[in-house]
Amino acid sequence: MNERAQRAIAECRLIAAMSEEPDRTTRRFLTPPTHDVHAHLRRRMEALGMKVQTDAAGNLRGLLEPPGARGRRLILGSHIDTVPNAGAFDGVLGVVLALELVQELIQNAKQRELLPIEVIAFSEEEGIRFGVPFIGSRAVAGRFDPALLALKDADEVTMADAICNFGLDPAHIAGAALDANVLGFLEIHIEQGPVLEAENLRLAAVTAIVGQSRYALTFTGRANHAGTTPMHLRRDALAGAAEFVSAVESLAQSAEGLVATVGRVEVDPNAGNVIAGAVRVSMDVRHFDDAQRQAAVQTLLETAKAIAGRRGLGLECSRQMDQPAVPMDERLTAFLAEAIEAAGLPARRMPSGAGHDAMVMATRVPAAMLFLRSPGGISHHPDEAVLEEDVETALLVGCKFLERLAAGAR
Numbered sequence: 223m224n225e226r227a228q229r230a231i232a233e234c235r236l237i238a239a240m241s242e243e244p245d246r247t248t249r250r251f252l253t254p255p256t257h258d259v260h261a262h263l264r265r266r267m268e269a270l271g272m273k274v275q276t277d278a279a280g281n282l283r284g285l286l287e288p289p290g291a292r293g294r295r296l297i298l299g300s301h302i303d304t305v306p307n308a309g310a311f312d313g314v315l316g317v318v319l320a321l322e323l324v325q326e327l328i329q330n331a332k333q334r335e336l337l338p339i340e341v342i343a344f345s346e347e348e349g350i351r352f353g354v355p356f357i358g359s360r361a362v363a364g365r366f367d368p369a370l371l372a373l374k375d376a377d378e379v380t381m382a383d384a385i386c387n388f389g390l391d392p393a394h395i396a397g398a399a400l401d402a403n404v405l406g407f408l409e410i411h412i413e414q415g416p417v418l419e420a421e422n423l424r425l426a427a428v429t430a431i432v433g434q435s436r437y438a439l440t441f442t443g444r445a446n447h448a449g450t451t452p453m454h455l456r457r458d459a460l461a462g463a464a465e466f467v468s469a470v471e472s473l474a475q476s477a478e479g480l481v482a483t484v485g486r487v488e489v490d491p492n493a494g495n496v497i498a499g500a501v502r503v504s505m506d507v508r509h510f511d512d513a514q515r516q517a518a519v520q521t522l523l524e525t526a527k528a529i530a531g532r533r534g535l536g537l538e539c540s541r542q543m544d545q546p547a548v549p550m551d552e553r554l555t556a557f558l559a560e561a562i563e564a565a566g567l568p569a570r571r572m573p574s575g576a577g578h579d580a581m582v583m584a585t586r587v588p589a590a591m592l593f594l595r596s597p598g599g600i601s602h603h604p605d606e607a608v609l610e611e612d613v614e615t616a617l618l619v620g621c622k623f624l625e626r627l628a629a630g631a632r
């Protein structure tokens with residue numbers, strides 16, 4: 223029985239119930255349930271004696287500056303937005319465990335004298351509402367492009383309006399950027415894949431985060447009657463998009479290390495007896511090697527063009543993200559590996575196939591990530607889980623990491 227691990231898991235499940243939808247967890251950027259998450263986390267941060275503020279990008283930030291604390295601060299955190307029909311741990315676990323670590327620090331007077339800590343619950347990492355991920359961490363890293371404010375969600379609400387509707391002022395986003403007084407960033411996150419479970423390991427230090435490209439493609443044909451229009455006289459946007467979806471899968475299957483996904487399809491008018499007039503699809507392409515990722519993107523865009531040309535369809539492609547692979551900081555990662563060993567475990571190091579706030583934070587400050595095994599390798603799904611013993615070990619490793627960092631920072 224482990225009280226603090228059980229408490230952390232219960233808290234993640236409690237937060238998962240703060241959702242846009244009644245029976246499943248969906249919490250996109252600054253949608254109303256985000257207020258509930260903020261209220262909950264704010265209470266916890268204040269109870270720990272942290273100074274709390276929400277920045278203009280909707281990140282909730284708690285600062286612990288214990289009496290006698292000196293030097294630069296460590297930032298801990300992860301994101302609180304989710305994919306639709308999400309699990310309870312992607313992102314939120316990293317925030318909840320950060321607060322557990324703060325609690326440990328407060329109980330440890332020696333640490334308290336040494337290390338100021340900021341915990342950040344990033345407002346957005348998944349890219350679901352506006353098609354562009356990392357809104358929260360871009361702002362904190364000072365990498366937020368104000369042009370993003372004009373993007374619209376599925377209800378035609380702009381990002382600027384979404385921020386205003388939440389009670390914040392997008393004109394102040396530049397003020398969310400970090401000052402120079404930062405030692406580094408640590409994100410604790412579930413692996414979201416099957417590797418640690420297959421190797422019967424609890425934890426790993428992340429070495430690098432894969433690069434990713436995201437695009438939106440719109441195939442335009444002509445909507446017409448499904449009963450009266452002969453096959454050879456159709457311009458079926460959905461048939462073209464379907465051919466493209468298969469091509470994306472085939473290319474990724476044939477190239478080592480490449481993953482490519484069409485996860486979203488919007489069909490207009492989306493009726494069973496109408497040939498589709500327009501179809502918008504997403505494309506997500508990832509590879510550890512940036513050149514190979516970019517080559518795959520080029521091939522797929524050319525494939526889309528060829529399909530559209532052959533079928534008499536229009537095609538529009540817009541790039542939403544082109545994020546290079548990002549290495550984690552060697553020194554912080556070495557501290558993390560030492561902390562894992564000090565907890566009596568093998569210091570497994572592994573890359574991350576998922577994107578994380580740490581990849582944006584790494585452009586500004588030294589960043590490291592600790593992965594926890596994902597039972598069944600499942601994530602972005604309600605069955606996402608963590609094991610109590612892994613959570614407890616992650617907290618132990620987190621404490622040992624903070625000790626090392628504090629000693630190294632002296």
Ligand code: GLV
Nearest residue numbers: 348575576577578
């Ligand atoms: C974030 O979850 C991603 O898509 O990698």
Ligand code: MN
Nearest residue numbers: 305312348602
């Ligand atoms: Mn995710």
Ligand code: MN
Nearest residue numbers: 312313347578
């Ligand atoms: Mn995540």
